[in-house]
Amino acid sequence: MSASLIIAPQWLGDAxxxxxxxxxxxxxxxxxTVAALPWVAPVFEAMPQVAEIVPVPFxxxxxxxxxxxxxARQLQGRFDCAYVLPNSLKSALVPWWADIPRxxxxxxxxxxxxxxxxxxxxxxxxxxxxxxxxxxxxxQTDVLGDRPQLxxxxxxxxxxxxxxxxxxxxxVVLAPGAEYGAAKRWPAxxxxxxxxxxxxxxxxxxxxKEQALCEEIAAHAGADCLxxxxxxxxxxxxxxxxxxxxxxxxxxxxxxxxxxxxxPQVAVFGSSSPEHTPPLNDRARVLWLKRDASYQxxxxxxxxxxxxxxxxxxxxxxxxxxxxxxxxxQTLAP
Numbered sequence: 001m002s003a004s005l006i007i008a009p010q011w012l013g014d015a016x017x018x019x020x021x022x023x024x025x026x027x028x029x030x031x032x033t034v035a036a037l038p039w040v041a042p043v044f045e046a047m048p049q050v051a052e053i054v055p056v057p058f059x060x061x062x063x064x065x066x067x068x069x070x071x072a073r074q075l076q077g078r079f080d081c082a083y084v085l086p087n088s089l090k091s092a093l094v095p096w097w098a099d100i101p102r103x104x105x106x107x108x109x110x111x112x113x114x115x116x117x118x119x120x121x122x123x124x125x126x127x128x129x130x131x132x133x134x135x136x137x138x139x140q141t142d143v144l145g146d147r148p149q150l151x152x153x154x155x156x157x158x159x160x161x162x163x164x165x166x167x168x169x170x171x172v173v174l175a176p177g178a179e180y181g182a183a184k185r186w187p188a189x190x191x192x193x194x195x196x197x198x199x200x201x202x203x204x205x206x207x208x209k210e211q212a213l214c215e216e217i218a219a220h221a222g223a224d225c226l227x228x229x230x231x232x233x234x235x236x237x238x239x240x241x242x243x244x245x246x247x248x249x250x251x252x253x254x255x256x257x258x259x260x261x262x263x264p265q266v267a268v269f270g271s272s273s274p275e276h277t278p279p280l281n282d283r284a285r286v287l288w289l290k291r292d293a294s295y296q297x298x299x300x301x302x303x304x305x306x307x308x309x310x311x312x313x314x315x316x317x318x319x320x321x322x323x324x325x326x327x328x329x330q331t332l333a334p
């Protein structure tokens with residue numbers, strides 16, 4: 001069995017979308033070790049094909065030459081191949097310094113000397129879905145139908161649910177955050193209305209950065225709302241999602257987690273596009289006004305892929321009503 005090192009993406013959604021690639025590599029006999037930043041590493045626990053996870057202590061945006069050299073020394077001599085999933089130059093340094101003989105990735109930021117096997121960067125106008133982009137690194141061509149499949153033992157979260165007076169499938173998770181920016185976040189007032197009218201307990205999940213947002217929702221959501229934003233590690237959040245009846249979210253990392261777990265879910269899209277990063281889940285319902293022919297006047301500005309609405313109105317999100325989300329949930333998880 002050959003040993004392979006995976007240099008993982010830094011964002012949660014991207015990490016989930018690597019699963020089909022890892023499944024392909026494991027199926028052909030490669031033992032997989034994933035090197036991942038600490039905040040995204042737990043999602044690889046939900047991928048049975050991963051034999052080992054190596055958390056790497058790199059700060060977001062930093063070159064950190066000394067730290068990368070140190071990690072490379074620790075990994076030297078252990079691997080036959082490395083798959084470098086991020087496109088940055090710095091992400092390819094560790095496999096190069098570790099003298100891993102075969103180093104596979106996209107050309108990215110001019111990494112000709114760092115990678116031994118390079119795929120051409122996709123053109124901006126013809127960029128494939130992220131899952132297919134990653135799966136192509138396996139060297140196989142039949143990658144368009146791949147879907148992430150996560151596995152999480154519900155018993156791992158059973159005690160936490162009991163402590164909160166909840167049971168599996170009795171509550172709905174609302175994930176109102178989106179790391180990228182406000183142009184991907186459905187209004188807090190809309191999330192609060194869903195929570196009030198749902199008729200089931202609600203659990204709010206989010207990072208510490210989203211505490212204020214979730215506190216605003218909880219303040220207007222009614223009594224049956226549990227706000228866990230900033231109080232859970234990613235591993236805990238995985239457990240809460242795995243045991244939920246359904247999930248409502250923006251286009252975010254937790255949206256892809258819910259999709260990978262196969263839960264009923266409603267995903268609200270604004271400035272981004274479900275044609276590029278959809279929830280790959282037969283039990284998902286996407287709400288996106290750009291492809292809603294009944295919505296007038298048409299949203300010619302979408303998708304803009306901006307962090308903030310350039311026009312200042314964010315109609316793409318504000319005009320999706322709470323009732324539309326509630327109706328979608330009723331069809332998915334009555």
